[in-house]
Amino acid sequence: MAETEAETIQAKMQKLLAEASKKSPEELVFNYKGVLYPRFMCSNESFQALESLEAREDDVMVVTYPKCGTHWAIKVIHELLYSLQNKDVPIDQAIIEFLNPEKVEHLKGKPSPRLFATHMYPDDLPKSFFEKKVKMLLIFRNPKDTAVSYYHFSNKNPVLPSFDSWELFFEAYMEGKVCFGSYFEYALDWNKHIDKENIMVVTFEDLKEDFKSELLKISDFLGLSLTEEQVALVESKTTFKSMKENSSNTHGKLGDVFFRKGEIADWKNYFTEEQSKELDAKFEETLAGTKLGEKMNYNKYCTF
Template sequence: MSRNRERVIEIIENVFSENEKTSPEDLLFSYDDILYPAVLSSPETLEALKSFETRSTDVILAGYPKTGTNWLEQMVREMESTDAKYTEEEMKERINAEKELQMFPRLEFGDPGVFERMKKLPSRRIILTHLPPHLLPPSLLQGKAKILLLVRNPKDTAVSYYHFYNNMPVLPSFATWDEYFAAFMNGKLTWGSYFDHLMEWNRHIDHERMVIISYEELKENPVLGMKKIAAFFGFSLNEEEFSRIAKKTSFQAMKEKSKETHGVVGSWRDLFSEVQNEEMDQKFEECIGGTILATKIKYDLYCKT
């Protein structure tokens, strides 16, 4: 289990030990017409985020929820620490620094003071976010930090997010898949619309400090995917190290957490009705069809029956 995931579990346990009877209407808040989990963030935190200053050494991992960002984070952290050749003591110091400064697993999580505390973290900072570009701090897109955007086909993303929603106590659950599907298609979920998210990122497709990788290509060939990531961030690893990390972060290695972290490509076929299938095909084509991101996602390969 990654230390970021451990932090999420710790936060959730603390919140619910203090208030076990949180009502469904209090679980979420709206900021800029997008929903967020109230126990993990706040409007004040998202306002404070605007002043966050990135560094040229920052490693930014961006992606819509359930596109594989937890898995990607595990890979990148393994590559970064291997490249940096931290001693065991140095690694402990970095982990302890995150704990002492009360770091959170996503840029948009935590109290408003978290961004001031982040200044004390040593470089290279690995920073994850589910936010769309317009809610990210200006320094992120205007500065020199490198951004790795992770994308995943919408049908598998929707199914994975459905299971996540109904298993996460900080989010209101859905009684049926049909009810959830309508919310997904209308962007009435935390972090908003999948389609709006990709449409907005596509406007930054030519950003000189950004590269795109898909969940599916990482699944198909993890070593090749990691080599692409390493080249982008300037990590220097040998073949043996890439192979070791691929095995350490594989489906089998994650055991009971693997399905949640990795997911199965094509699992959408178990839940989508014929009408829902056609509805999403049309929506994807209207919103993203013909774009570079659409090509990257390989919709026809992964989302057609």
């Protein structure tokens, strides 16, 4: 029996993970424009190839810092753009910086609408995504839960450097010495763009607490009109619980790595009072008073 495309992708991923598991933490990363990236997923050649990727006005881009709901958002948008329209389009590896140059070239021939995702800073994205006013959905999660989720993800994912303790990870996270750089610098850079009409900000917490309402807002942003039945169908397929239950099919052996808990306030099980105050001070210094900072509802989600 022939392998399905998903099985082929998973087999390649397992081979890559096995190779990565033999490398030292230093060998797993490289620096691109001052930001650390995972060497087994990104390359200078890929970044150079992305510069020639011409955006289309009907493209859709999911933008996230790692562990803020990337794969959840991709699944939601995929259902809205394709499944509800009865289009048989598989979920590709949509994170553009993970694509090799040949895959980037392949994207140029894909039919519209194309769905992309990225962890990249706005200044590093192909300029045409801003010139064509591509609709971008920015997903942010409170920085404390993001840190805890990223800690577990780093330690369970062989392509990322692991950390011997939560304390060591917290120090690296606060200094921006983790893959994809500083959460705070990333948020500040994207905060400069959130007033643009083609950009919508959604928080992980709002998705968790009122998924149906956020789903309707996202569909409106994409210019879609959903019936009650369609909303219910997308909701049933894209809850965190349903995606975690199906993760072994979608993400193979890494299913539990990508979909761990998906909870709010898990950070309280890890942060010391001193660490909490340190991050509070960092938030106050950087994001407090910004529109994105207000959207995060920090006092509600980040206090003991």
